[in-house]
Amino acid sequence: MRSEVSVTFKGAAPVRIDLNEVQPMPHDVARWWLDDQFTQMGCEPLRPTGKLLTADKVVVVAEAAGLAKFQEAKWSQEFARAASAALGKPVVHIDVATLGISY
Template sequence: MLYHVIVSFGKDKQYQFRFSQAELSESSPEEARRWFDKEFSELKCEPSNPVGKVLIIDKILNIARYGGEQRFIDGKMWATQFARYTALALGRDTIRVDVEAFNIGY
């Protein structure tokens, strides 16, 4: 199976990542969740839910937003890790992270 993650910051600002099942098997969903927890804290993301409960989807969207597009332009390692862990955490073969609209589509 091939996994495809698209991170979009608006029209003509899309970053695409593809991973094989073998590439993803080097990590686990638990490792992905720990990475998102760490990044959420380090980037000082604000929870989008006023109640304070933060779902993995909220973490992914906020980390992409707070991390910024420049990390996807310059930081290949960080951006690739973000996309890999997104695929692992959500377990879907095609994921679109739309930062501008603040939503995730499958």
């Protein structure tokens, strides 16, 4: 089964991270990794209520990281592993411009 995370930034080709030959990240480790990146990057919740869904966290971390961070192979691989595991989906597409996510 195909496993991939792709991230699209406005005006740039999608960044595709292939996870087919990569060890899956445990769900709890993935949530911790995303929480840590969210804090390190100084991210803010998308919703005015402050409620932060896992999908929102994935999108906000991708936005804060920017295209430059996704050019770092190690970081982008860890992000993809964490996003896929935390969301429980083998194929994830993140559109940073619209703050959207699809499976």
